[in-house]
Amino acid sequence: MSTITNHMPTAELQAIDAAHHMHPFSTNEDLAKEGVRVITRAKGVYLTDSEGEEILDAMAGLWCVNIGYGRDELAEVAARQMRELPYYNTFFKTTHVPALALANKLAELAPGDLNHVFFAGGGSEANDTNIRMVRTYWAEKGKPEKNVIISRHNAYHGSTVGSASLGGMAGMHAQGGIPIPNIHHINQPNWWAEGGDMTPEEFGLARARELEEAILELGEDRVAAFIAEPVQGAGGVIVAPDTYWPEIQRICDKYEILLIADEVICGFGRTGNWFGSQTVGIRPHIMTIAKGLSSGYAPIGGSIVCDEVAGVIGNCEFNHGYTYSGHPVAAAVALENLRILEEEKVIDHVRNVAAPYLKEKWEALVDHPLVGEARIVGMMGSIALTPEKETRAKFASEPGTIGLITRERCFANNLVMRHVGDRMIISPPLIITRDEIDEMFVRIRKSLDEAHAEILRQGLMRAAA
C-alpha cells in the first residue's frame, strides 16, 4: 500500500477523505462535493493548508489550543513518556507518575476544596462520569431518588449519550434517542435573543429563578445537581447578565443541589482566570475539564471533585472508568502544558495585554451595519448579526443563513471564525499578540463587509415578522 502524505495533490486527499472519512457535525455528502480544506501544519496562531495558504485560527482549533500551535516541548515530553511508559491503567491497585502528578497539580490550581481528580479521555466522557458520580453520591447518602440533573437549553456538554442529554442542543436531541431519563432543562440567559422588554439585569434574575422554580416543581428531594458552563461556548458565547450567577449560587446553596461547572472551554485561562468559575464568582462542587487542559495536544479530560463528594464516592466502589483514564502520555503532555501556562505567565498576558486589547476592538464592531451586540469575556467573544439593531430583530431567512454566509467569507479570507446560528464567535489562542489581533481584525472587518454586501445583494437584510 502506498503511503498517503501531505505532499499529495489536494484534490487526491479530498477524494480519499470523501470516500472514507465521516466528519463530525457535518453533512458529508455536501462536504464531499465542496471539497474539504486539508490542514497540514500549524505554528502559533496560524494554520497552513495543503495549498500553502496561512489561515489565522481565531477559534484555537475547537477552543482548545490555548498555548498556540507548534510547541516542541510538548512533543518531546510525549516522546519521552511513550518510551518510558506508553500505557498503563490505574484500575487495579496501580498508579503512575503522570496521572498522580497531574492530579496533584490540578488540585493546587483549582479553587476551594476541589482536591480530587477523576480522569477521562475528553469533556464528554468527563460529563458522563459526573452524571454517574452525582447520582451515586446521593444514593450513598441514602437518597437514591435525588437523581434529576438540571441543565439548560442551548448548553453544550458533549456528544456521548449522557453528555448530549445534559446538553440542550435541539438538533442533537432530535437524533439517536436522547435524552436519557431524569435530565431537566431550563432556559438560557441569552438576553439578546430572548430578553424581550426586560433589562438585562431583570432578565438575568428571571432566568436564574427558573432553576428555583424547577427545583420546587420537581421537589428538592429529587434534584441531584445543576450543570452549566460559566460562559456558554458552543451555544454562541452567551454571556449571562451580571445578576444571573449570584442568584444561581444562592439557589444551589439553599436547596442543597450540587453545582457542576463545565469548564471545558472556560478553564485554563480562557476567561482571564484559571477557571471560569472564578470569573463569574461561583463555588462548584465539581468542575468538568478538557480542551485547554492539554491545549489540544493530547486527548484528555476529567472531573475535579470537592472533598465532600470525593469522600462519599471514595467510600464505595465506584464502578466506572475508562481504559484511557489518566493516560500517561496525555497526562504528561497536559502537565507540560500547565507548566508553560504558569511559567510563561500566559494568564497574565491574557489579563493585561490580549483580553483588554481584544475587548476594545471587539466591542467596536457594533459600529458595523450587520452587528447588533458584541459580548466578550477574556478571550471568548460573540457578535449577534441583525438586520435591525434597535429592535434586536432576527433575520427573516432560516436561522443560520446569514451566519453561514459570513463564515464562508471569513474562511475565504483565511480566518477561522465560527457561526452559531446568526452569531459569530471567536476564541483565539491565549498567546495571540497585539499585532496578530490587528491582523485578525483586518480579516474580520473585510469579511463582515463582504458578507454585508452579499446579504444586501441577495435581498436578505430583512427582519423576521
Ligand SMILES: *Cc1c(COP(=O)(O)O)cnc(C)c1O
Ligand atoms: C467541547 C465541550 C465538551 C465536550 O468535550 P469533548 O472533549 O469534545 O468530549 C463538553 N463541554 C463543553 C463546555 C465543551 O465545550
